[in-house]
Amino acid sequence: TVTDQDIADDAKTTNDVVSYGMGLQGQRFSTLDKLNTETVKNLTPAFVLSYGDEKQRGQEAQPLVHNGKIFVTASYSRVFAADAKTGEEIWQYDHRLPEGIMPCCDVVNRGGALYDNLFIFSTLDAQLVALDQDTGKVVWKEKMEDFKAGYSNTAAPIVVKGMVITGVSGGEFGVVGKVEARDAKTGKLIWSRPTVEGHMGTLNGQDNGITGETNKSWPGDLWKTGGAATWLGGTYDVETDSLFFGTGNPSPWNSHLRPGDNLYSSSVLAINPADGKIKWHYQWTPHDGWDFDGVNEFVSFDLKKDDGTIVKAGGHADRNGFFYVLDRTNGKLINATPFVNKITWAKGINLETGRPEYDDTNRPGAPGSEAKGTSVFSAPSFLGGKNWMPMAYNPGTDLFYIPANEWGMDIWNEPISYKKGAAYLGAGFTIKPLNEDYIGSLRAMDPKTGKIVWEAKNKAPLWGGVLTTAGNLVFTGTPEGYLKAFDAKTGAELWKFQTGSGVVGCPTTWEQDGEQFVAVPSGWGGAVPLWGGEVAKTIKHLNQGGSLWVFKLPKTTS
Numbered sequence: 001t002v003t004d005q006d007i008a009d010d011a012k013t014t015n016d017v018v019s020y021g022m023g024l025q026g027q028r029f030s031t032l033d034k035l036n037t038e039t040v041k042n043l044t045p046a047f048v049l050s051y052g053d054e055k056q057r058g059q060e061a062q063p064l065v066h067n068g069k070i071f072v073t074a075s076y077s078r079v080f081a082a083d084a085k086t087g088e089e090i091w092q093y094d095h096r097l098p099e100g101i102m103p104c105c106d107v108v109n110r111g112g113a114l115y116d117n118l119f120i121f122s123t124l125d126a127q128l129v130a131l132d133q134d135t136g137k138v139v140w141k142e143k144m145e146d147f148k149a150g151y152s153n154t155a156a157p158i159v160v161k162g163m164v165i166t167g168v169s170g171g172e173f174g175v176v177g178k179v180e181a182r183d184a185k186t187g188k189l190i191w192s193r194p195t196v197e198g199h200m201g202t203l204n205g206q207d208n209g210i211t212g213e214t215n216k217s218w219p220g221d222l223w224k225t226g227g228a229a230t231w232l233g234g235t236y237d238v239e240t241d242s243l244f245f246g247t248g249n250p251s252p253w254n255s256h257l258r259p260g261d262n263l264y265s266s267s268v269l270a271i272n273p274a275d276g277k278i279k280w281h282y283q284w285t286p287h288d289g290w291d292f293d294g295v296n297e298f299v300s301f302d303l304k305k306d307d308g309t310i311v312k313a314g315g316h317a318d319r320n321g322f323f324y325v326l327d328r329t330n331g332k333l334i335n336a337t338p339f340v341n342k343i344t345w346a347k348g349i350n351l352e353t354g355r356p357e358y359d360d361t362n363r364p365g366a367p368g369s370e371a372k373g374t375s376v377f378s379a380p381s382f383l384g385g386k387n388w389m390p391m392a393y394n395p396g397t398d399l400f401y402i403p404a405n406e407w408g409m410d411i412w413n414e415p416i417s418y419k420k421g422a423a424y425l426g427a428g429f430t431i432k433p434l435n436e437d438y439i440g441s442l443r444a445m446d447p448k449t450g451k452i453v454w455e456a457k458n459k460a461p462l463w464g465g466v467l468t469t470a471g472n473l474v475f476t477g478t479p480e481g482y483l484k485a486f487d488a489k490t491g492a493e494l495w496k497f498q499t500g501s502g503v504v505g506c507p508t509t510w511e512q513d514g515e516q517f518v519a520v521p522s523g524w525g526g527a528v529p530l531w532g533g534e535v536a537k538t539i540k541h542l543n544q545g546g547s548l549w550v551f552k553l554p555k556t557t558s
């Protein structure tokens with residue numbers, strides 16, 4: 001069974017991976033170094049587990065490993081458990097999905113959480129399900145929200161102090177985002193914290209204070225359908241005892257309908273795990289008008305200053321194209337620098353005020369009663385300088401490794417009114433590449449200077465998570481089907497393997513019986529083929545799939 005201590009130690013222990021992010025801070029760093037810049041050439045396939053079925057859509061999960069078993073979620077709310085060494089399947093769970101689910105951006109799932117004898121994950125019909133690790137049988141199942149109102153779940157939950165904590169998806173349907181904490185052993189709700197200003201939180205079944213102040217940053221009734229979905233889940237930092245949850249776009253996209261900052265959309269919230277109260281927030285894109293969801297992971301790390309002092313910081317690469325370093329004790333902005341080459345919506349982030357310096361001519365115009373508003377060309381595109389795929393931080397190189405994309409979009413606004421369970425955008429768009437030869441670029445970012453130290457370009461947009469190790473390696477996948485390993489210091493490509501379908505999952509690593517393993521799901525999908533506009537056309541030859549690839553460094557060559 002998995003204990004709170006096992007989870008707290010996850011980033012340090014090498015024989016298992018029991019949490020999303022490979023440690024709750026989300027650094028995706030492994031201390032293993034048998035596999036390194038010298039030995040990676042000997043990394044060989046150990047097994048491949050096929051997910052079978054016709055359900056071959058985006059496979060975005062991060063596998064978990066415990067007690068000789070590997071657990072991985074798959075598209076359409078499925079889970080597989082296999083022997084971590086041989087790949088022999090132990091059980092498979094197929095969640096029965098009702099007609100009419102409304103995930104915006106493919107039928108993905110990003111992973112589960114291990115606790116006690118449970119594997120806990122969230123489903124496309126907005127439920128949380130806990131399975132027995134040995135049998136795959138349902139132990140408890142709780143409905144988080146009404147899928148008919150546009151709610152769904154795609155995020156991997158985390159477990160903190162015996163509570164399973166996660167968010168909801170549905171920002172394109174005018175839902176109200178929230179973070180929920182439940183007893184991990186029973187599924188019973190402990191607290192709930194809505195992420196749109198004006199809504200009431202709860203603790204142990206009692207009212208627990210309104211989020212913000214009603215109508216302070218939202219006009220009229222718009223906060224009632226204000227979005228700010230928490231669709232990527234969160235991270236946790238034990239040193240400040242804070243949960244960090246990002247929030248998505250305000251609804252609808254047409255910003256002219258909602259003058260104000262529209263708190264707490266496109267923000268990060270530091271939440272007290274004891275009662276679900278917000279300690280501080282930082283808003284990446286106040287009054288967002290470009291669908292710059294701020295959900296991307298907030299990764300706690302020690303910022304080493306030149307004078308030798310260490311700042312308890314957090315790093316975040318936003319969809320809006322800026323990389324931010326905040327003081328994680330209070331949410332104060334330390335630095336914000338572009339990690340993509342072209343940003344049109346803001347000239348920069350003012351380090352005094354902490355707010356963007358908008359280019360007002362780059363906000364799509366207000367529609368008349370029927371006409372569409374003025375269209376503008378904006379970069380990044382709404383799919384972001386970086387989307388959901390998690391970056392990694394290596395405390396050895398002191399670098400963040402960001403899976404970035406260079407693209408822009410034509411975007412315009414259209415009239416819209418709210419209807420339950422219908423898309424609530426009020427905008428139209430076409431994504432366009434900015435360069436002939438590449439969209440994706442894996443970038444090594446120095447958080448102290450905000451400088452890009454190296455980059456590795458990729459023709460298709462990068463859509464997979466990143467892993468870094470003490471062996472000075474960085475792993476990530478490509479839609480073209482490769483899992484690749486790079487030198488963490490120079491960016492030199494050292495190894496690659498063709499998995500047969502696009503890699504948009506999260507690689508992970510562990511050690512078993514003296515051998516180091518690397519696992520990654522393969523299966524092309526996610527938002528790009530659905531929403532990628534002109535980009536989607538150029539990559540429609542990429543094949544779908546659905547499998548878990550596991551590699552190892554054989555004993556004889558380590």
Ligand SMILES: O=C(O)c1cc(C(=O)O)c2c(n1)C(=O)C(=O)c1cc(C(=O)O)[nH]c1-2
Nearest residue numbers: 105108154169170171172229231248526527
């Ligand atoms: O606002 C939301 O609730 C919401 C949810 C999701 C999701 O759950 O996958 C995505 C998005 N938004 C989104 O904006 C987006 O670009 C996106 C990409 C993906 C993906 O898995 O490829 N999901 C989502």
